[in-house]
Amino acid sequence: MSKIEEYAEELSWLDSDERLMHLIDLAKNATTLPEELRTEDRKVNGCVSQIWVDAGVVDDLVQVYYDSDAMITKGITRVVCDCFSNIPVEEAKAIQKEDFEKLGIKELLSAQRRNGLGSLINNIQQRVSIL
Numbered sequence: 001m002s003k004i005e006e007y008a009e010e011l012s013w014l015d016s017d018e019r020l021m022h023l024i025d026l027a028k029n030a031t032t033l034p035e036e037l038r039t040e041d042r043k044v045n046g047c048v049s050q051i052w053v054d055a056g057v058v059d060d061l062v063q064v065y066y067d068s069d070a071m072i073t074k075g076i077t078r079v080v081c082d083c084f085s086n087i088p089v090e091e092a093k094a095i096q097k098e099d100f101e102k103l104g105i106k107e108l109l110s111a112q113r114r115n116g117l118g119s120l121i122n123n124i125q126q127r128v129s130i131l
Contacts, residue, residue: 051073
């Protein structure tokens, strides 16, 4: 089962308010990107909140590092980054934006924030594509 499918299963049992609370809980327990790595080249453009993302390969597995200045956004960012992390590069490259529809997160977001989610996924896909 892919990480996207795991999160989809986890979130499917929750109503909208519970999903938002769960995303906040995920954000509270998330790692943070050190301040010195919160640079313009790591910033995701097109988001209402600030998000910083970086990706690399450790022991032949993709690792995506992230942070955000807003709790719900950080929770969403954690979910998306987790889905790309700890898997082989080729598997990460095969993940499509549409795969995230299963999560039911878009329905919780305004149109502008949905665009930001798309920008986040695009940013990670671009970073993974050059690994």
